[in-house]
Amino acid sequence: MARMNMVQALNSAMDVMLGRDPRVVILGEDVGYFGGVFRCTEGLQRKYGEHRVLDTPIAEGGIIAAAIGMGVNGLKPVAEIQFADYIYPGFDQVVSELARLRYRSAGEFAAPVTIRTPCGGGIRGGQTHSQSPEGIFTHVCGVKVVMPSNPYDAKGLLISSIEDDDPVVFFEPKRIYNGPFDGDPHKPAVPWSAHPRGEVPEGHYTVPIGRAQIVREGKDVTVLAYGTMVHVAEAAVRAAGVDAEIIDVRTMAPLDVDVLCTSVCKTGRCVVVHEATRFGGYGAELVATVQEHCFWNLEAPVQRVTGWDTPYPHAFEWEYFPGQARIAAALKEVMEPA
Amino acid sequence: MARMNMVQALNSAMDVMLGRDPRVVILGEDVGYFGGVFRCTEGLQRKYGEHRVLDTPIAEGGIIAAAIGMGVNGLKPVAEIQFADYIYPGFDQVVSELARLRYRSAGEFAAPVTIRTPCGGGIRGGQTHSQSPEGIFTHVCGVKVVMPSNPYDAKGLLISSIEDDDPVVFFEPKRIYNGPFDGDPHKPAVPWSAHPRGEVPEGHYTVPIGRAQIVREGKDVTVLAYGTMVHVAEAAVRAAGVDAEIIDVRTMAPLDVDVLCTSVCKTGRCVVVHEATRFGGYGAELVATVQEHCFWNLEAPVQRVTGWDTPYPHAFEWEYFPGQARIAAALKEVMEPA
Amino acid sequence: MTPRSRLHVPSPPARPGQEPDFSYVQISPAGAVGRPDVMAAVRDMEEISVQMVRVLDEENLAVGPWNPHLEPAELQVGLRHMLLTRLFDDRMQKIQRQGRISFYIKSTGEEAVAVAQCMALQPGDMLFPSYRQQGLHVVRGRNLVDLMCQCLSNTRDFCKGRQMPIMYHWGKGNIFSISGNLATQFPQAVGWAMAAAIKGEDRIAATWIGEGSSAEADFHYGMTFAAVYQAPVILNLVNNQWAISTFQGFAGGEHRTFAQRGPGYGIPGIRVDGNDFLAVYAATQWAAQRARQSGGATLIEHVTYRTAAHSTSDDPSRYRPKEEWRAWPLGDPVLRLKAHLIALGEWSEERHALLEKELDAHVTACWKEAESYGTLTAGPSLDPLTMFEDVLKDMPQNLVHQREELRKELEARPKATPAVQPQAKEG
């Protein structure tokens, strides 16, 4: 099997889908000739032509609106928003239109648009290149929300998203485009080629939307994480020597409640981890869901480990980032509650 | 003391502030000559002139952006977004600009903008005139989020918002503009004049931002609600004959954790009520906060009573609306957990 | 602070109690404006964005280069559609006043826009309307019963009770779903047209936006994408002078015609007498031809007047002279086409009265049928549990649970009304 990093895996997903399905089109800022600022669409315009891999004006709202119109006209558009921080100008088209079209037309119209967008910090991007706004989109019924944590899932989930008849907002944790990251910026970078999930089939396959994955079985505590934080959690658990069950949520909406809650009911303890700010964030939904379903099994309050409730500061990325230490503290807290 | 409905109370707040502070300006669609589609700004342009009470183009993003610029130039703009459903075109200016300006300039620039916007359903408005998007804004650090439940608080909180040096998104539950509403659409409407909180001083006073209010003391269960749902909760509690402590959250962000959690620690049970869709909503934050702080006191899982995870359907408002029956069911659930 | 202010604040020519004044509307004589070649360069046709394309002259005859030379039979069909639209509107407004539907929006005075345009397009062309183009459905032959059932949110409502009245859609008729959020359809139509071009089809798209709504971002997105990709789309801006209480000056109309926005983006702009059926038809034909020949988009500004209230929730006498519509210099589209047909000897007052009676009876019959499928308050009603469908294609677990919760809640409700599965049928 081929070894790919996440950028290559995403590229391969789009390549496969452009090749298989003439309805697939790619559009976004700098995605065409240049291949995207993160190179995810590299070579695709050359291969499929500039009528299927389109550079666009710099207008996220226009990109999403045009994608909706294309979707209504039978295409399967994959729109790239250059950074998740720049999705807000397109927010109305996502919330009021993309997410609502099927419902308001009682199923007669729908736009199967996939919106790909890199999220997360740790690349010295400061507050406008580091955000993780997935939580906001999970509150919008009518769109699915996905975030892979490795190349295998990235490709499989992206193919599923493009094939899905519903709109998907597909977040790509850019910190792990090139390799898994355990939260320690001082360690040398590790490439995906050394990771089992860096093995990626060349052709078509899918990873289902709506299914979480247990990445480490354990019995003492359940850690719920996604994206970059899956790797940080793994490292933190290893370092803490706790027998934790780590679950990669993978799909934020619809949520795989069964897998999550079965685990928490088993372990009786839970730590929720994400990079986004805490207040009103997606972690709150995970906590609420867990306590609703596992209350009688819980032996300690569910803990949230998250970014602080501030913008992502350029100089203090590693003080902001919810790294291993913060996860370790939370693990300790749930294992030996005060 | 005067008796006012909520529209009059909001009007009075703006009137007082326009009169006291020459920096205050009002802007929005139809707010000037016409006095707003809900009449909240009625008479203000006539009194203060069309340079302080401005009709605007239909462009929510432009309205908020202009308000930011005005705020930077020393004014205190109060922008009306005609329906909360229409705030999304201005979302980028709120999230990326209004909420971040003070932070990114290390305090050197700030825009003390108040955004007023009517929210909530029950007026046959269908999916685009009924939304309650407060949860989304609570996840955006750098703005305060407020929703009053009665005329007294509406005026006092709006004055506090205008005087606040930070931006405030001020949600107005339009279903109770004219009178409190207990969730039963078949009962005759009740005017605010019959309600103690319909007594509103004519002049200047404030209700502090960031403070919840206990609207009914009780010892068996805590009900957390805000806006319209405070009244529905009161009626449901009355009908159920439960000795519930009902707390009007009033300020969604920053949250008055102390008052909420002191109550839940006392009662040991909690029901969270809001009209917005459930998944990823503000209720999740309330549940997460409560279980973090009151875990050892909780005798049952915290329940959420909310709108369903669908758009607000025109024909099924009263099947959608989280009315007394749904609250009663949740009260039962926490009082006698299965 | 006010006295010092140097801010320019637009102000309408007349407020309640004042004399209506439409002297600001620049009107060209019928036939006076040239008709450029459909493939001409934008820079060579700025005139048509400043002047006003008009065909019907003061003698009610069709003159000049924009005369589309329609057969009398076609004109009669146009008249019929406009009249039916108007009678339908009038009836629905009455019905709303009786409390039998929750809301309504009339297109009175603007019927030529939707009707003439739709007639000038092909059935396969895709339409992305705003909420004031019900005439499109009429022209494409939709059963009025369907529209009424939508307004009633009843058992035959093709929206399954999810939308406020008038938020129609029609898949088979190639009419897109109306959004409650202004302007969003504008760039979507451009995306649709881009897809048509990518697929090499020669269907085109048409979309409508109000002059007030043109201040929204979506107008700019639509214009920009249409210009950049030369998308085969007709971009219509209906300047009916008012946006709820706000006159068109607040959208930028004080300084420039809206049609002139077009050339600013490199798109032809046509300013047309929106109450002149023939002119609207001709402008649309021109734009459609240009689009089909890969000439790209055209912006058409329809100069018309919102004779009606904004909606049934609105009372325009609060912000404009009550009888302002009487002073509107471009008259009424129905009366003008009628007069034209009479001038041609192809119509008469008698035939008109007869037609009106026939259409009115038709509307009555439709309403009777529609009501039999239920109203908001009485008769058979939709099953509320259907509200959980179509959020996603397949119902996710959380909605399955919530549906079950609601089922229990409804079972326990005192007086359950009989639930009916939706049977929306298309006409």
Next chain:
Amino acid sequence: MTPRSRLHVPSPPARPGQEPDFSYVQISPAGAVGRPDVMAAVRDMEEISVQMVRVLDEENLAVGPWNPHLEPAELQVGLRHMLLTRLFDDRMQKIQRQGRISFYIKSTGEEAVAVAQCMALQPGDMLFPSYRQQGLHVVRGRNLVDLMCQCLSNTRDFCKGRQMPIMYHWGKGNIFSISGNLATQFPQAVGWAMAAAIKGEDRIAATWIGEGSSAEADFHYGMTFAAVYQAPVILNLVNNQWAISTFQGFAGGEHRTFAQRGPGYGIPGIRVDGNDFLAVYAATQWAAQRARQSGGATLIEHVTYRTAAHSTSDDPSRYRPKEEWRAWPLGDPVLRLKAHLIALGEWSEERHALLEKELDAHVTACWKEAESYGTLTAGPSLDPLTMFEDVLKDMPQNLVHQREELRKELEARPKATPAVQPQAKEG
């Protein structure tokens, strides 16, 4: 599917390996374009939005009605500011290459825009720049050490380490905070100007946007609000031909000049040779005068070329001919002003070399000082706990708790670097 496609996809005149080709840039001879009265009606001055306002002719002399007749001393100051901006940029880019700052954006080739414009404005005028107008700070006399400290996120960083390099602001200097989100400043500047008008002040605002960013909603909001309220603001669109890898055709520049967007909204549009210091100065002066006389806003399109990479993260050789800049027909703003001064007998190669040396030494000295206040990786560094400040004016409880949590986390960290309170000082 592709072969059938009829979609128009803009395509730049040259890609890597091809000959640069700027034949699409329409250039008017210096002095050829008339200068309308500043209070003229928009319809009477469309020419200046289509043609190109230029002052410096082929003999490097200032000609025509737009000649601002600046004193040689002023020109020398302008040259000095542009040169300093360029040397500063060059140095910071090198420093970034050495890994001592995380990111940088140069304005090379576009210095005339910020420098000439800022010189033509009053110190009290409020500036809302994009990220490529560092020249504004230079003209307003900001200590380069301050800018460097911002880029270093060090103990004297006036942004307290919160922003990426180059996202400057300067309250005292009336320069607004730069946003990482494109275009947002455009309508904010209009709001600021509206407030100035409401207060009856005669300060005006100026704002800058890239041609690529003009596709964003905020451009439309800014234009619409400026037109409606005739706000005293100068709206600058810097058309440097590229937006990262995308040429200006993707923003709509294929069909029309960007200046022509102005008249579309009823705002004067001036297309100016952005590399001609005198022309930029003159256009700005004109627009400022109009704004101060309550004539409202002006859109100025600066035709220039992004000589540098988009940013230090970018490699333009992937998408445009490597030496494309050499073919740019409007030359280099620094060299052109230098040649003009020499032609006037007010400058020489020697003085230029001397100035360059002086400024370079100045930059070196500034950098030495800046570094002494800490770098990203070494030296004194800001106290991370400051990151919880300024989210709101008063720190809310959740942040108080989080700060405490971080304090504990940091105490437990193996190698704590000495924390320093921010001492941002203004120059």
